[in-house]
Amino acid sequence: MAGGKPLRIGLAGVGTVGAGLVKLLEGPSPKVGEGLLKVVAVSARNRTRKRDVDISGYEWFDDPVDLAASENIDIFVELIGGSDGPAKKAVEVALRRGADVVTGNKALLAIHGTELAQLSEQHGGKLAFEAAVAGGVPIVKALRESLGGAEVRALSGILNGTCNYLLTEMEASGRAFADVLADAQRLGYAEADPTTDVGGFDAAHKITLLAAIAFAAKPDFDHVKIEGVDTVALHDIRLAGRLGYRIKLIAKAERIGEAIVMTVRPALLALDHPLANIAGTLNAVVAEAEPTGQLTFIGRGAGSGPTAAAVAADLLDILYERAGPAFGRPVAKLASAARASPPERGRYYVRLLVKDEPGVIADVAEELGRQEISIESFLQMPGYEAPVVPIVLTTQPCARATMDAAIAAMEKLPAVAETPRVMPIEESAGRSRFWS
Amino acid sequence: MAGGKPLRIGLAGVGTVGAGLVKLLEGPSPKVGEGLLKVVAVSARNRTRKRDVDISGYEWFDDPVDLAASENIDIFVELIGGSDGPAKKAVEVALRRGADVVTGNKALLAIHGTELAQLSEQHGGKLAFEAAVAGGVPIVKALRESLGGAEVRALSGILNGTCNYLLTEMEASGRAFADVLADAQRLGYAEADPTTDVGGFDAAHKITLLAAIAFAAKPDFDHVKIEGVDTVALHDIRLAGRLGYRIKLIAKAERIGEAIVMTVRPALLALDHPLANIAGTLNAVVAEAEPTGQLTFIGRGAGSGPTAAAVAADLLDILYERAGPAFGRPVAKLASAARASPPERGRYYVRLLVKDEPGVIADVAEELGRQEISIESFLQMPGYEAPVVPIVLTTQPCARATMDAAIAAMEKLPAVAETPRVMPIEESAGRSRFWS
Numbered sequence: 045m046a047g048g049k050p051l052r053i054g055l056a057g058v059g060t061v062g063a064g065l066v067k068l069l070e071g072p073s074p075k076v077g078e079g080l081l082k083v084v085a086v087s088a089r090n091r092t093r094k095r096d097v098d099i100s101g102y103e104w105f106d107d108p109v110d111l112a113a114s115e116n117i118d119i120f121v122e123l124i125g126g127s128d129g130p131a132k133k134a135v136e137v138a139l140r141r142g143a144d145v146v147t148g149n150k151a152l153l154a155i156h157g158t159e160l161a162q163l164s165e166q167h168g169g170k171l172a173f174e175a176a177v178a179g180g181v182p183i184v185k186a187l188r189e190s191l192g193g194a195e196v197r198a199l200s201g202i203l204n205g206t207c208n209y210l211l212t213e214m215e216a217s218g219r220a221f222a223d224v225l226a227d228a229q230r231l232g233y234a235e236a237d238p239t240t241d242v243g244g245f246d247a248a249h250k251i252t253l254l255a256a257i258a259f260a261a262k263p264d265f266d267h268v269k270i271e272g273v274d275t276v277a278l279h280d281i282r283l284a285g286r287l288g289y290r291i292k293l294i295a296k297a298e299r300i301g302e303a304i305v306m307t308v309r310p311a312l313l314a315l316d317h318p319l320a321n322i323a324g325t326l327n328a329v330v331a332e333a334e335p336t337g338q339l340t341f342i343g344r345g346a347g348s349g350p351t352a353a354a355v356a357a358d359l360l361d362i363l364y365e366r367a368g369p370a371f372g373r374p375v376a377k378l379a380s381a382a383r384a385s386p387p388e389r390g391r392y393y394v395r396l397l398v399k400d401e402p403g404v405i406a407d408v409a410e411e412l413g414r415q416e417i418s419i420e421s422f423l424q425m426p427g428y429e430a431p432v433v434p435i436v437l438t439t440q441p442c443a444r445a446t447m448d449a450a451i452a453a454m455e456k457l458p459a460v461a462e463t464p465r466v467m468p469i470e471e472s473a474g475r476s477r478f479w480s
Numbered sequence: 481m482a483g484g485k486p487l488r489i490g491l492a493g494v495g496t497v498g499a500g501l502v503k504l505l506e507g508p509s510p511k512v513g514e515g516l517l518k519v520v521a522v523s524a525r526n527r528t529r530k531r532d533v534d535i536s537g538y539e540w541f542d543d544p545v546d547l548a549a550s551e552n553i554d555i556f557v558e559l560i561g562g563s564d565g566p567a568k569k570a571v572e573v574a575l576r577r578g579a580d581v582v583t584g585n586k587a588l589l590a591i592h593g594t595e596l597a598q599l600s601e602q603h604g605g606k607l608a609f610e611a612a613v614a615g616g617v618p619i620v621k622a623l624r625e626s627l628g629g630a631e632v633r634a635l636s637g638i639l640n641g642t643c644n645y646l647l648t649e650m651e652a653s654g655r656a657f658a659d660v661l662a663d664a665q666r667l668g669y670a671e672a673d674p675t676t677d678v679g680g681f682d683a684a685h686k687i688t689l690l691a692a693i694a695f696a697a698k699p700d701f702d703h704v705k706i707e708g709v710d711t712v713a714l715h716d717i718r719l720a721g722r723l724g725y726r727i728k729l730i731a732k733a734e735r736i737g738e739a740i741v742m743t744v745r746p747a748l749l750a751l752d753h754p755l756a757n758i759a760g761t762l763n764a765v766v767a768e769a770e771p772t773g774q775l776t777f778i779g780r781g782a783g784s785g786p787t788a789a790a791v792a793a794d795l796l797d798i799l800y801e802r803a804g805p806a807f808g809r810p811v812a813k814l815a816s817a818a819r820a821s822p823p824e825r826g827r828y829y830v831r832l833l834v835k836d837e838p839g840v841i842a843d844v845a846e847e848l849g850r851q852e853i854s855i856e857s858f859l860q861m862p863g864y865e866a867p868v869v870p871i872v873l874t875t876q877p878c879a880r881a882t883m884d885a886a887i888a889a890m891e892k893l894p895a896v897a898e899t900p901r902v903m904p905i906e907e908s909a910g911r912s913r914f915w916s
Contacts, residue, residue, distance in 0.1 A: 186622070191618070335784070349771025364804060
């Protein structure tokens, strides 16, 4: 906070979040940063587009890279998006000249985070990204600073509001994925091309960043195993519900020995799991840390206000000179975590569509028994499109490899009508004692 | 972080949290602070008491005030407790000589926070207290830094694990307060003298501190309206349950115009309220902020590990020179908030014990009607100790003053057997749209 002189902000991207930030910093009675954070220059795709903030008073740049290079700004705020292209180039240019960078760009950091953090260290500018994960939920700072005295063992979260909205709506309305998606697109809750969200990639970018901070490792997006919500069938939501579970898209990162295991996939959660009741577009993260125990953070994961407030929090950290290394430690202290995933083990949900013939259940049960997998619950439901009926079961904990072997064998049974659907069941560490 | 020279810590109070801190900082492979945070001196009531950490290698002080005065320590960690006496004196001595202070002492700061923060500013030592509120939940930093770009409108929380455990156990076991308290005392979940906890005072200390940070005001403990859980009757828990509510001890702070209203009291929460399912000794805080929206934080509010990790987080902030003013702003910028409480308004739960006579319900309803209070739900239950029966009702939103007038009138009805019990119903801002 160099002698009370305002820090000059160059803002690239004046969409909903960028406009929200301008409002926060430049409102009629500016409180954020007490006038020491000033937007002075902007760049956007369209200069004259109708916005609910007036940007005509700021220096204009057609090219965000030129804005990033401008000596008239101290902090470059990147709200363009995209892992490559102009966002990456502009952030690099800003960092190379020692300017601070605040970004909400998860894709950029998940893929190029290590090299950008290195640039930041080499040239002395800060690199901050609270807005990149879970919008208004201050999970980046919590992991980087508040949990600095603890050791994080596992993170799991609902990190994509679009996916969570779609699953919530499917359950509430009993409509299929495609229907609900079309509605969400009309309402602006889903993009015209929804692949990044519904394919699980956005959540994967975010869990990559959280895992890097929590486990002091280089962000390693390519190591995330990703499955989206586009494969979730309405009847699985219904059947899981009958067994007392809810299906959520869970982004997860766990340290297991030397390895870090990261997954994004639909999973079943018992209704007392801390993430089971996170509805609609909300985001949530559960951290399991030693000796802190289980911590849960819930809030709005997107939108103009929450995301702009997260950008503002980063700007304040820079203003008050309390911003540290991007991933909590200097890059030299970030490990390159082992990629070899340890074998997975857990409880599973299996749904089969079978021909309604005598002996089918015995055959299915026999395949599980052959792999020494114990059944925990079993449900056969009438009312499906005959002549096939769904049967669902949950297992006791078993190795994923034996589960896969059992599934492969079941698939060959003449009465099994299509490839069985398998989903993991998420356990909650906090479940064992009801008051812990 | 003066050239990599370790900061020397003097620890006053080596009970469960103090021992947990020693373990964190001095474990076999110290990770917290990478060896730059060293305990060098301790003080405790009993030097030779059996502990699971060895403190014989540290300089010993019989008197914590002497420890605080020692030039051999850079940071004084106060884990003695108590709003006055040795804790206060020692913290003052440390701050006066410019040493940093980290404390978990909510009573001390709730009552003397302004003067201690002033001492810290005058002499240049930091004053940090993450461990004072909600144990391992990093709510102090979240309010002070992460929500720096937002305006907090209201905070509500479950801030006392003992009270929440007692209420959870009463509901789960159907046993009365005194029984459950005696058990909790045996199990170590409640103190031998439980007044500070069950009387609501501990939660009041904590909400005082959170309100000070959130609303940029001097901590003003005397302004909190306090009611404990010792007045909660088992039949109210049951009857509220029948109506779809759960009774929790809610600590709340709200900015209403120029005033800050702080309350600690039992209240009814609909089961979809974000605090309704916080069970046992867990703590949780819900912040309503503009433009962030609703943020919820849940975690372990007490115990050796979570609290020690919170102390460690403060130590790291001091080590990395990112600790700011105690209450988020210099004392000169903290307001002295107006104490005149605006009139309360809300929905209420009313439980009466009435003689089982014809016309009683009509009489009760008439008194409410006279005050123009509308009834939302009404329940009469058999199976109580005849000849009195409980009747319970919830109201539509109304002024507390009219509610009190109606109660006073009901109390005079010949069929009403004792003073009616009134509790507020907490609304959840997040409730209006199920996906927001």
